[in-house]
Amino acid sequence: VDIVFLIFDRITALDAVGPYEVLSRLPGARVTFCSPNGPGTVRTDNEFLGLVADQNMASVTAAEILVVPGGFGTRALMADRAVLDWVCSVDASSRWTTSVCTGSLILGAAGLLNGRPATTHWTAMDTLAGTGAHPTRQRVVRSDKYVTAAGVSAGIDMALLLAAWDAGDDVAQAVQLAIEYDPQPPFDAGSPDKAPPEIVARVRGQ
Amino acid sequence: VDIVFLIFDRITALDAVGPYEVLSRLPGARVTFCSPNGPGTVRTDNEFLGLVADQNMASVTAAEILVVPGGFGTRALMADRAVLDWVCSVDASSRWTTSVCTGSLILGAAGLLNGRPATTHWTAMDTLAGTGAHPTRQRVVRSDKYVTAAGVSAGIDMALLLAAWDAGDDVAQAVQLAIEYDPQPPFDAGSPDKAPPEIVARVRGQ
Numbered sequence: 001v002d003i004v005f006l007i008f009d010r011i012t013a014l015d016a017v018g019p020y021e022v023l024s025r026l027p028g029a030r031v032t033f034c035s036p037n038g039p040g041t042v043r044t045d046n047e048f049l050g051l052v053a054d055q056n057m058a059s060v061t062a063a064e065i066l067v068v069p070g071g072f073g074t075r076a077l078m079a080d081r082a083v084l085d086w087v088c089s090v091d092a093s094s095r096w097t098t099s100v101c102t103g104s105l106i107l108g109a110a111g112l113l114n115g116r117p118a119t120t121h122w123t124a125m126d127t128l129a130g131t132g133a134h135p136t137r138q139r140v141v142r143s144d145k146y147v148t149a150a151g152v153s154a155g156i157d158m159a160l161l162l163a164a165w166d167a168g169d170d171v172a173q174a175v176q177l178a179i180e181y182d183p184q185p186p187f188d189a190g191s192p193d194k195a196p197p198e199i200v201a202r203v204r205g206q
Numbered sequence: 207v208d209i210v211f212l213i214f215d216r217i218t219a220l221d222a223v224g225p226y227e228v229l230s231r232l233p234g235a236r237v238t239f240c241s242p243n244g245p246g247t248v249r250t251d252n253e254f255l256g257l258v259a260d261q262n263m264a265s266v267t268a269a270e271i272l273v274v275p276g277g278f279g280t281r282a283l284m285a286d287r288a289v290l291d292w293v294c295s296v297d298a299s300s301r302w303t304t305s306v307c308t309g310s311l312i313l314g315a316a317g318l319l320n321g322r323p324a325t326t327h328w329t330a331m332d333t334l335a336g337t338g339a340h341p342t343r344q345r346v347v348r349s350d351k352y353v354t355a356a357g358v359s360a361g362i363d364m365a366l367l368l369a370a371w372d373a374g375d376d377v378a379q380a381v382q383l384a385i386e387y388d389p390q391p392p393f394d395a396g397s398p399d400k401a402p403p404e405i406v407a408r409v410r411g412q
Contacts, residue, residue: 180307180397184345
């Protein structure tokens with residue numbers, strides 16, 4: 001299965017690496033990281049980490065699974081015609097077109113989520129609505145072949161669902177066990193419905 | 207807070223990027239990725255992704271939080287005297303010395319876990335015992351300043367605990383909310399105690 005990640009400057013690393021760690025373990029997986037300015041390195045949100053795009057996006061013409069991660073860099077890409085055209089051209093023959101966190105803003109700006117339920121980071125729901133999508137507060141939202149995940153860490157859950165849908169429950173369970181995904185968060189603060197109100201206000205203001 | 211990640215060829219990407227996504231959000235965080243052969247790129251287990259080490263490990267002499275991720279590449283490093291000496295020298299002044307997955311094999315080979323409870327990926331418990339550590343089947347194991355996490359995704363839980371211990375519960379909760387860590391795994395197969403026996407056998411045989 002050919003899996004393609006679009007990466008870019010000011011990406012959130014876990015948005016890409018969470019799904020990557022799951023999907024790269026599918027039988028026969030071939031994973032390509034490409035970027036608008038690649039081949040070369042992109043830097044994460046806070047610039048502390050570089051991820052390598054082995055390809056320029058222009059040299060990647062198809063994907064069975066396309067993953068568009070999020071990060072502050074998505075805002076510039078929402079107005080980048082070359083990126084939006086590329087996303088549409090890969091989407092034309094993809095089996096799954098997916099996003100994590102604010103990656104859905106790029107799918108939305110490309111017109112792919114128009115009229116569809118979709119999700120994003122909880123702080124970006126209004127921006128997502130502006131693209132014509134119907135923001136939906138679930139961790140993973142599927143609309144036909146379009147699958148969008150909520151913020152950052154939700155990409156792991158999305159990728160396990162994709163693994164099950166694409167390769168079967170037994171494959172997905174084997175991957176989950178291989179990455180020992182038996183989460184035990186120390187707090188129940190991972191969504192704005194659950195975190196203390198003062199914590200929600202603090203994060204919203206960042 | 208100065209946070210240092212040791213990265214290397216055949217690393218498991220999520221082992222590093224899970225804790226990175228949490229710890230890089232601590233107030234005043236400065237994160238450095240270094241490698242035995244850096245500066246330069248290391249490739250992950252399956253070679254599909256490159257991560258950039260901005261520094262050679264030799265140029266990093268101290269860390270408040272040291273994180274040693276895992277991956278198949280750890281086996282070679284367990285016999286690499288330069289790496290083990292470096293880990294010991296950074297450990298000498300660290301506030302926390304930590305590992306994810308088979309990263310604990312490196313801490314163990316360096317002699318840092320001798321007589322201490324520690325954990326690793328569930329398939330590597332015997333190898334960990336060989337270093338003198340006491341393998342302990344918990345997701346995160348703390349022994350004084352030594353904190354080890356179980357396989358791959360456990361690094362996220364470990365890093366949130368570290369965030370709480372080092373910076374306070376409110377900071378940890380804000381980070382958890384920012385990365386929307388409200389896990390909803392589609393299966394309950396993330397540990398060998400929970401996965402179906404045939405899945406456990408399959409993953410053990412890989």
